[in-house]
Amino acid sequence: MANGLSGQAAIVGIGATEFSKNSGRSEMQLAVECVTKALADAGIDPSEVDGISTFTMDNNPEIEVFREIGGKELKMFSRVHYGGGAACATVQQAAMAVATGVCEVAVCYRAMNERSEYRFGSGMQDTPAESDYETSHYGWYIPHGLVTPASWVAMSAQRYLYDTGATTEDFGRVAVAARQFAATNPNAWFYEKPITLEEHQNSRWIAEPLRLLDCCQESDGGVAIVVTSVERAKKLNKEPVIIKGAAQGACDDPQMMTAYYRKDISRLSEVNLVAKQLYKQAGMTPDDINAAIIYDHFTPFVMTQLEEFGFADKGKAKDFIRAGEIEMGGRLPINMHGGQLGEAYVHGMNGISEAVRQVRGEAVNQVSGASNVLVSAGTGVPTSGLILGRG
Secondary structure, X not given: OOOOOOXXXXXXXXXXXXXXXXXXXXXXXXXXXXXXXXXXXXXXXXHHOOEEEEEOOOOOOHHHHHHHHOOOOOOEEEEEOOHHHHHHHHHHHXXXXXXXXXXXXXXXXXXXXXXXXXXXXXXXXXXXXXXXXXXXXXXXXXXXXXXXXXXXXXXXXXHHHHHHOOOHHHHHHHHHHHHHHHOOOOOOOOOOOOXXXXXXXXXXXXXXXXXXXXXXXXXXXXXXXXXXXXXXXXOOOOOOEEEEEEEEEOOOOOOOOOOOOOOOOOOOHHHHHHHHHHHHHHOOOHHHOOEEEOOOOEHHHHHHHHHHOOOOOOOOHHHHHHOOOOOOOOOOOEOOOOHHHHOOOOOOHHHHHHHHHHXXXXXXXXXXXXXXXXXXXXXXXXXXXXXXXXX
């Protein structure tokens, strides 16, 4: 049986800047641009926005964005922690606020110059020692060379290969599928630039068993989502995309991409926690999902997520992928926009936008009958997820 949040709010607008490696403008400009585009897509005046939700990592203060778009009265503003793990949670916050009457029109955004101003993938080797509780555990990893997100994921990925019999070619098949979709998406950075499995295998090591083409991009850009009530959504220009499930998850001794103390480091337990909540809320099973946006900052975690969400048995994602099930025409096409590997890395918000397009029937690589689309957020961290669909 579905719970009280399911079906109470809808996404009615999406907006994005171009995705680049050098935007040439401030992050605030990117934020305002994507938010105003999303509101225009929804047919809602900026003065009607009364709720905002974003990431703790976003550098654009909610109040400043609100001022710049011409906001009048802001009744809800929230931020969610844990990097890309916050992506779907920003929409969850907006949906809860709308469903409970706290606000009527909520905007979620993420805008960053993550390539031209700073780079998440550059590592923490030059980071000064800190005394705060959250970052102190890195003192156990950095002296041993675990200084970048790729190196942290590599530890879990190596164990996953050992446990399942998968190979780095299976990681490559994830990358090849993403780039194939990106090659036909004019908004993707890697538009018209597909790759082969051989090219993946020949790309340089970053942190074994991860190669360059296993790692997502570093991008400049902004993406925004507009959420309102289902009742109001029905009066707007476009078919509303119903939020059928929205959940967060943290469990099993989670850390920031370094959950090495849990019993099985090849698992993503928090993803399974999110999955159970989503299916219960929506009254669905994995069989009801037509397509998925699987957070692909690193290819190994795509495989793990397919298992945690119930699309493949434990250790069997390799067989699912080898059978072409994640490609167009397969059982579960994923990341039809090209994902973060192929389109852009905007902390997963562009993936939520793609799910909206799929449900609307507006996507470049449209999945036939995409009535229920699952979206995941950043993995290896406390995370979140959505099920979006038609009414």
